[in-house]
Amino acid sequence: MKRNDLILLLVLLAGAAGFALYARTPAASASAAVSGEPELIAATFNSQWCSACKILKPRLLKVMHDFADAPVKFVEYDLTFGPDRPRAAAAADGLASVYERFSTATGYTLLIDAQTGAIVDRLTVNHSAADMRRIIAARLAAASE
Numbered sequence: 626m627k628r629n630d631l632i633l634l635l636v637l638l639a640g641a642a643g644f645a646l647y648a649r650t651p652a653a654s655a656s657a658a659v660s661g662e663p664e665l666i667a668a669t670f671n672s673q674w675c676s677a678c679k680i681l682k683p684r685l686l687k688v689m690h691d692f693a694d695a696p697v698k699f700v701e702y703d704l705t706f707g708p709d710r711p712r713a714a715a716a717a718d719g720l721a722s723v724y725e726r727f728s729t730a731t732g733y734t735l736l737i738d739a740q741t742g743a744i745v746d747r748l749t750v751n752h753s754a755a756d757m758r759r760i761i762a763a764r765l766a767a768a769s770e
Contacts, residue, residue: 663698664768666737667748667761668720670727672705677732680750685734688757697765698739704731736764 669685671678689699700718702711708728715724723737723744734748745764748757 661696663739664696665698665745665761665765666718666720666739667697667699667734668715668718668723668737669699669701669734670731671701671703672731673703674705675731677750681732681734681748684750684752684754684757685748687754688761691758692761692765695765696739696769697761702728704728736761738764738768740768 667685669681671682685699692699698718700714700720702715702724704711708724711728712721712724715721715728719742720737723735723742727735732750735744736746736748737743738745745767746760748760752760
């Protein structure tokens with residue numbers, strides 16, 4: 626095996642190991658547990674190469690814990706390897722049309738009214754964790770009415 630081939634193999638193995646570790650984080654799970662039917666869906670579009678995602682994800686993780694018992698379903702679509710992989714998960718979540726419209730960009734979370742499918746807000750890196758908490762609470766209250 627040539628030296629360049631060996632280096633390429635090591636880089637690929639390191640990348641695969643990094644992805645395996647990344648995929649085990651709490652936000653990378655398909656959804657957070659919700660008791661009963663969700664009233665609001667928070668759909669995050671991200672990828673490993675997205676710098677905005679690296680800011681958004683830790684903030685959102687802090688906020689998710691505050692809504693653990695609320696009727697909010699958190700889902701995440703990882704577009705690191707393209708839009709085809711998460712497409713089935715989006716369809717299973719009932720968000721196929723939203724996914725098709727928004728899977729070309731990453732670094733944000735859409736807040737979706739679970740009953741109507743309407744996008745009611747968008748969280749980005751411009752929002753602090755406190756802002757996200759406030760926005761989710763307000764949109765959840767509006768969806769509950």
